[in-house]
Amino acid sequence: MATPLVVSEVVKSFTMHLRDGIKLPVVSDVSFSVASGECVVLGGPSGIGKSSLLKMTYGNYAVDSGQILIKHHDKIVDLATADPRTIIDVRRHTLGYVSQFLRTVPRVAAIDVVAEPLVARGEKAETAREKAANLLSKLNLPEALWQLPPATFSGGEQQRVNIARGFITEHTVLLLDEPTASLDARNRAVVVGMIEEKKKAGVALLGIFHDEEVREAVADRIIDVQKFSPRKAIAA
Amino acid sequence: MSDTPLLKVNDVSKFYGNRIGCRKVSFELWPGEVLAIVGESGSGKTTLLNCISTRLMPTAGSVEYHMRDGAYRDLYRMNEAERRFLMRTDWGFVHQNPADGLRMTVSAGANVGERLMAIGDRHYGNIRSTAIDWLQRVEIDEGRIDDQPRAFSGGMRQRLQIARNLVTGPRLVFMDEPTGGLDVSVQARLLDLVRGLVNDLGLAAIIVTHDLAVARLLSHRMMVMKDGHVIEHGLTDRVLDDPREPYTQLLVSSILQV
Numbered sequence: 001m002a003t004p005l006v007v008s009e010v011v012k013s014f015t016m017h018l019r020d021g022i023k024l025p026v027v028s029d030v031s032f033s034v035a036s037g038e039c040v041v042l043g044g045p046s047g048i049g050k051s052s053l054l055k056m057t058y059g060n061y062a063v064d065s066g067q068i069l070i071k072h073h074d075k076i077v078d079l080a081t082a083d084p085r086t087i088i089d090v091r092r093h094t095l096g097y098v099s100q101f102l103r104t105v106p107r108v109a110a111i112d113v114v115a116e117p118l119v120a121r122g123e124k125a126e127t128a129r130e131k132a133a134n135l136l137s138k139l140n141l142p143e144a145l146w147q148l149p150p151a152t153f154s155g156g157e158q159q160r161v162n163i164a165r166g167f168i169t170e171h172t173v174l175l176l177d178e179p180t181a182s183l184d185a186r187n188r189a190v191v192v193g194m195i196e197e198k199k200k201a202g203v204a205l206l207g208i209f210h211d212e213e214v215r216e217a218v219a220d221r222i223i224d225v226q227k228f229s230p231r232k233a234i235a236a
Numbered sequence: 237m238s239d240t241p242l243l244k245v246n247d248v249s250k251f252y253g254n255r256i257g258c259r260k261v262s263f264e265l266w267p268g269e270v271l272a273i274v275g276e277s278g279s280g281k282t283t284l285l286n287c288i289s290t291r292l293m294p295t296a297g298s299v300e301y302h303m304r305d306g307a308y309r310d311l312y313r314m315n316e317a318e319r320r321f322l323m324r325t326d327w328g329f330v331h332q333n334p335a336d337g338l339r340m341t342v343s344a345g346a347n348v349g350e351r352l353m354a355i356g357d358r359h360y361g362n363i364r365s366t367a368i369d370w371l372q373r374v375e376i377d378e379g380r381i382d383d384q385p386r387a388f389s390g391g392m393r394q395r396l397q398i399a400r401n402l403v404t405g406p407r408l409v410f411m412d413e414p415t416g417g418l419d420v421s422v423q424a425r426l427l428d429l430v431r432g433l434v435n436d437l438g439l440a441a442i443i444v445t446h447d448l449a450v451a452r453l454l455s456h457r458m459m460v461m462k463d464g465h466v467i468e469h470g471l472t473d474r475v476l477d478d479p480r481e482p483y484t485q486l487l488v489s490s491i492l493q494v
Contacts, residue, residue: 014478015480016485017481017482017485017486018482018485018486018489055477055478059471059474060471060473060474060477060478061474061477061478062470062474062478062480084456084457084470084471084474085266085269085456085457087471088456088471105428105431105453106424106425106427106428107424107425107428108428120435
């Protein structure tokens, strides 16, 4: 089986210059990989560095050392050292991310927010909108909302827009940061089904799920992030 | 991904006597890429923008531009006529104050048409219809085409300035605090418009702003300046979400939440 994502010996700390340069270690010596068609879940208590790890994998946080290798087209790219242009290209074609919260742009309709990643990949606006509409109805978002900007939507509605946006492309690696946190049981089940479909399509998924039921349903493997946390070493 | 940068900036420095305007700035800009230059007032952002756009001669350094014929030319070695031609056709410059970029006493249509005439358009009917098309794209009612920008609101003037700059299909646009003096609702409309146009036209842009939210919305890449130096440079969301330098951390932590 192909392994499109390999994280190797990653170390991350935050230096708080406004607090006298205090250094907060986050994780150290993180190594794992995610295979195609597999859903790997990052586990452990809050504040242990799960989200930070996901953000590093997306190139959103810098890493102090180590490698984050992703198969992009036919090449291997190290996201820890890649230049911004390369990271943008990787995000456009290979690496998707569903964040916890939707960052809304004023005046852009929900359906266009969802369609945008496809348009950025060169898809025709109409085809992209059709796919967006399919996903939104699958996620039970009332059609009356599609043409409205999502800024005024409820938490659960925004999250569904966010999920649709993340799932619309055929990215080969997908990162999920608590995609079901503010959804009801019915929509959670829809998302679980969508994750299953992605797995069948050979997508490598890496996610955080606090909801035990969802985690049980989708996880092939759980990585305990606590073992990478320097704080554990201090406590022990 | 295109393989050749549109602009190569090498060690550009500008001194005002003993004082530093900007110092040893180098970067490359690629087609379709939006770069934000952020920093507080007096950090050298506008000096740098003016140097790159040849509105100001730097003390040292060079800027190479990828011409439409495929050759790289050093902007500071071009003669004045060549530079002016470039600025009128292949580039745009959007000023913070629209009055600096518009002719306030000729009609809106003529403001847009003037740039078309600079690239050789002579057919009045075509020029007028193109002008109407562009006024619509920036959401100005076509009935206002014969009004002077003096009669426009601040937000309309700024949108007209954008239309005037984009009508010639430039490949590179410089913007100096494009949303500076506008109230927030007008600002949101303008930002959405600029974002859409940049995406649709595949423009490269360099945007100077002190507003980090504007930078986040519009730019791919970000440079943080302080005292004339570039202190941090990277992917926009990386710089804003995981700032490394003390000054960048201060800047990001100073944003007011609404």
